[in-house]
Amino acid sequence: MKERRTLKDIERRISDYLRKNGRMPTYSEMMELLGVRSKSVVDFWVKKLVAGGILRKDAHGFLIPLRPLSGLPMVGDIRAGFPSPAEEELRDIISLDEFLVGRPDSSFLLKVSGDSMINEGIKQGDLVIVEKGREPKNGDIVIAEVDGEWTLKYFRREGKSVVLEAANPDYPPIRAKTELRIGGVISAVIRKYYL
Template sequence: MLLHRSESLTFFTPDHFSNIDIPFFDTGISAGFPSPAEDFKQQRLSLDRELIKNKEATFFARVSGQSMIGAGLDDNDLLVIDRSINPTHNKIAVCFLDGEFTVKRLKMSDGELWLQPENPSYQPIKITKENNFVIWGIVTNVIKRV
């Protein structure tokens, strides 16, 4: 369900899988030589249990833009955001800044707060008292298409 769309993020509420478990092979996936098929041990995996720790406080947002490519957040990636996690130095956060949502790394030092992009083409943003600013949630996972 679409919640909000801004220039840099589009927010969705999670549609939980309602206890649907997906087959999971706990063998490790080799990027070298394949392992024999008889080594597979099939288990069940719930993406809800893996990606969502607090259902009531978790949202998804789709990234638009390139400011966080150095952190592995690319255009159209889907972010898993938990609003119950305390924001701390070096966490990647979704923030509401002066009327727009953005995703940046939090840099806290000497009583100052900066929003640090992970792309040298973008400048860090110093947060001041003049800003309309809220840390909306912390990014816990990123889902990519291949």
Template sequence: MVNKDHIYLGRLQDYYALYRLIPSYADIAALVGVSKQGAVKFVDRMVFAGYLQKAPGGRVGPANMFFARPHVGQAPAGFASPATEALGDVITIDEYLVEHPSSTVLVAVSGDSMIGAGIHDGDFLVVERKQNPSIGKIVVAIVDGDFTIKYLRGDSRGPYLEPANADYPCIYPEQSLDIYGEVVGQFRKF
């Protein structure tokens, strides 16, 4: 008998993406095409593997591995190389981009002042709340009451913010400069 757990898990992940919940055992059985007893065994295997977890009261929910995506290797951005899908480890986006969940937020980008740093309008930035990031880091700052995303720089006049687009000037605070957090990652949907 062929193990189809990866196929069943994929169907369950697609269902979750649509409805943001794990269905009942009866609905899992219908979704993957097995008996209700088969669905119970499948869920037990997924709990054991770390993809699902059971909450108090028996409700089934996604565990951290449920959101993991296969890491299938590297693809050069230069010259082409033979395509092989060598299934490697799995990675969760959160695990990869978020070191301190309690102090990490997402910020949507508006505008093109950081285009030279590869940050585009509509991107999402992963921002770790830090009061004192190092000079040279990309930060989300509140300068004179307005939010902005820029490189944190410093000179004889003190800290200032530098865009990554020559069409924009550096920002020297007139009254206040508060660092909201340091940009530690980004993502976008094509």
């Protein structure tokens, strides 16, 4: 039994190359990558990859990867049970960058200190994605300056004034009398274990 080249194997090799080198390999490089001695063989396989919806070629004939480089398969609900490897292949692969960040140019990451939003499930040490410039709506979590210190709070408009409330009974709500500095709206929370 001779070992055969498979589409999946080739896809993985190309993906690895892309990850390592920051660009797609040329046909010549793919000759080494696949262990063949002719560019026409590479073309043969590339056409298969294109037909299989794994790669595409743009107007210039350049190879473009169709899936994000380091995405994760999204496998639905926990209760639906543990995904079988076969199922997993069919799921959408999602890049966390694209999924979480709407406006990359006006967003940034901030590490949370304090427990003012503990009942919202935002703990000390968590990271939040802050989006600048967005108009906060009622119930949004914002980063705001309170008593000269920046903290996270729920945002609520009450008539003409603004109320900032913590998700923690230990912190009293704050009614803005003078001006109020809102740094941005929280668009996502991230907690990483295994730091």
